[in-house]
Amino acid sequence: MARDAAAADERDDSPQFLADVVAGLSSPQKTLSPKYLYDARGSALFEEICRTPEYYPTRTETALLREIAADLSALIPKGAALIEFGSGASDKTAIVLDAAPQISTYVPIEISHDALDQAVARLAQRYPSLDFVPIAGDFTGELRLPESVRAKSAVGFFPGSTIGNLDPAEMQQFLLRTRVLLGEDSVLLVGADMLKDVPTLLAAYDDAAGVTAGFNRNLLERINRELGADFDIQAFRHEARWNAGLQRMEMHLVSLHDQHVTLGGMRFSFSQGESLHTENSHKFSTDSFDALAARSGWQIVQQWISPAPQFAMFALVPA
Numbered sequence: 001m002a003r004d005a006a007a008a009d010e011r012d013d014s015p016q017f018l019a020d021v022v023a024g025l026s027s028p029q030k031t032l033s034p035k036y037l038y039d040a041r042g043s044a045l046f047e048e049i050c051r052t053p054e055y056y057p058t059r060t061e062t063a064l065l066r067e068i069a070a071d072l073s074a075l076i077p078k079g080a081a082l083i084e085f086g087s088g089a090s091d092k093t094a095i096v097l098d099a100a101p102q103i104s105t106y107v108p109i110e111i112s113h114d115a116l117d118q119a120v121a122r123l124a125q126r127y128p129s130l131d132f133v134p135i136a137g138d139f140t141g142e143l144r145l146p147e148s149v150r151a152k153s154a155v156g157f158f159p160g161s162t163i164g165n166l167d168p169a170e171m172q173q174f175l176l177r178t179r180v181l182l183g184e185d186s187v188l189l190v191g192a193d194m195l196k197d198v199p200t201l202l203a204a205y206d207d208a209a210g211v212t213a214g215f216n217r218n219l220l221e222r223i224n225r226e227l228g229a230d231f232d233i234q235a236f237r238h239e240a241r242w243n244a245g246l247q248r249m250e251m252h253l254v255s256l257h258d259q260h261v262t263l264g265g266m267r268f269s270f271s272q273g274e275s276l277h278t279e280n281s282h283k284f285s286t287d288s289f290d291a292l293a294a295r296s297g298w299q300i301v302q303q304w305i306s307p308a309p310q311f312a313m314f315a316l317v318p319a
């Protein structure tokens with residue numbers, strides 16, 4: 001197994017974390033990037049969310065991938081490198097690897113170091129002849145692939161509707177950059193959650209057992225632990241909201257009363273009912289995804305959509 005020396009593998013990224021949290025708490029609508037939800041505990045809680053009865057995306061996409069695995073394999077050239085963005089536990093990856101033994105190299109790109117290490121250790125046991133090039137880093141930043149990977153046909157894999165966590169401008173920027181990263185002869189497989197009835201969406205982001213609430217609140221625990229803040233975790237409640245105008249689910253942490261939080265020698269005030277916006281999950285139609293691909297240098301060559309609750313897999317090639 002090779003670790004890419006050129007990739008950003010900086011375990012001490014707290015200066016950026018601090019700068020982003022200070023900027024986010026200073027804006028009129030307090031907000032934080034969802035990428036910070038995934039420390040070791042956050043990644044473990046996300047796996048738990050995937051097992052809740054309300055969180056349909058994981059089981060729906062997994063079933064869809066099993067069903068279309070042979071179609072996906074037909075799009076993957078011999079000796080290809082599979083480059084996955086936000087690979088997490090790499091559970092869905094195994095479905096693709098099983099169906100496409102012609103893949104020679106697996107390049108998981110993941111911000112959570114613990115999730116990445118565990119997933120690679122597990123997959124290395126299961127696929128002893130596969131070459132692994134794990135990259136611990138931010139897929140929204142500058143990425144460089146080692147020469148050994150650049151020499152192969154690239155197949156991008158971006159499941160989990162993680163694309164929906166980005167703002168529309170960030171989605172476009174990610175897709176434009178990924179086109180350059182993967183090259184002219186590449187294929188990019190993107191999983192996207194589709195628009196559906198609001199009760200199904202609200203339940204998925206606010207499960208009865210409170211796992212999603214714990215995942216959201218863990219962000220405050222992380223800020224306390226890593227940045228020395230003094231958030232009173234119990235003084236915030238989790239809220240899932242449907243934003244109809246922007247066609248997205250939102251997660252917020254709502255202050256239960258007027259309070260102050262100190263961080264890095266600064267004081268931030270929250271009034272009762274004021275929220276800290278922690279995540280967006282945009283939902284798509286085939287038209288909106290097609291338009292996104294078109295303005296980002298890609299075109300859809302094939303698409304598969306599950307029965308309700310609808311989840312889609314889009315195969316894109318450079319336009």
Ligand SMILES: C[S@@+](CC[C@H](N)C(=O)[O-])C[C@H]1O[C@@H](n2cnc3c(N)ncnc32)[C@H](O)[C@@H]1O
Pocket residue numbers: 034035038043046058085086087088089090092109110111112115137138139140159160161162
């Ligand atoms: C919604 S989960 C999906 C996980 C997995 N791909 C799946 O389909 O089940 C998002 C994953 O992307 C990772 N992630 C989120 N933002 C990231 C970023 N900016 N760069 C790299 N990884 C990121 C998270 O740590 C998490 O593992």
